[in-house]
Amino acid sequence: MNSDGLSEFLAVSRAGTFTGAASALNVSVAHVSRQVGRLEARLGIKLFQRSTRSVRLTTAGEQLRKSSEKISDDLEKAFQEVSNTQRKLExxxxxxxxxxxxxxxxxxxxxxxxxxxxxxxxxxxxxxxxxxxxxxxxxxxxxxxxxxxxxxxxxxxxxxRTRVAAVSPDYLKAHGVPRHPRDLKDHQCLLTNAKFWRFSENKKQLDVMVRGRLSLNAGPAILDACMRDLGVAYMALAGFGDAFATGAVVPVLQNFWHRDxxxxxxxxxxxxxxxxxxxxxxxxxxxxxxxxxxxxxxxxxxxxx
The missing domain is CATH 3.40.190.10 (Periplasmic binding protein-like II)
Structure with missing residues (x-):
């Protein structure tokens, strides 16, 4: 990278001055200016508009900067990967x-x-x-x-994670099936720390206010309350364990579960x-x-x- 002037060019574009670039690279200002000048000569284009106080990228310079940044990042990654293979993990x-x-x-x-x-x-x-x-x-x-x-x-x-709504079979018999998330206003919901539950409808988010007399912040406690017919649970699938497989709970509102x-x-x-x-x-x-x-x-x- 140093021999072709790209490192110096990138340093100037980042620092905004030749002096700042020289300081970042720990070289002289003359070296930076010489390398950038050679790069401009080789490409046949002007990369910077220079003034007494600062430098500004030309349109061609900005285009080169974008391409060069990617090359620089790729090289850094390649060097890091090679170096990493030689180091013991400890x-x-x-x-x-x-x-x-x-x-x-x-x-x-x-x-x-x-x-x-x-x-x-x-x-x-x-x-x-x-x-x-x-x-x-x-x-x-x-x-x-x-x-x-x-x-x-x-x-x-x-x-x-996909949040899954479920109830116990006996709760379903006693209170009926909620057909839409808004139906939850007529049900006991097993709350966490949120006043709203987020569902999806027609690929859009649907936030529904819920109520309930139990507020729990642990998955096992929510599952236990659900299996005791105390209300509707709405949590990540993993929180239900094997409750679906054993029939301890049944799904509701399947078409509205939300994933994010x-x-x-x-x-x-x-x-x-x-x-x-x-x-x-x-x-x-x-x-x-x-x-x-x-x-x-x-x-x-x-x-x-």
Missing amino acids: GRLRIASMSGSFADQVVGPALNQMAAQHPDIEIEIDFSPRQVDILSEGYDFAIRAGPMQSSGLIAKPLSS RSIHLVRPDRRFSPRRVDVAISHLETIAKRVEAKERAELEAIRSH
């Missing part, structure tokens, strides 16, 4: 994760698998509903559910993370995809009930 991982069915099905198995394959890795997992401060508390990444707020960190979708990308992996800038972090994330993504595929098959079977 060190400590510190991860914060929500608890619940996703943690049981994906997070625990994925990181246990990694620990078995890499004996020199130490892994600490904090299963807690608390939203940790990743940077100040020294976590490598966190796994969170729900909408992401702007935090200066990178939030990557890790998995989607509600589980994210939140991390600092990936360019500065050690290889063990990327390997851990790869394990998580692999297990998450496997669990999603299994869930899709189970959902089809339940919907056809």
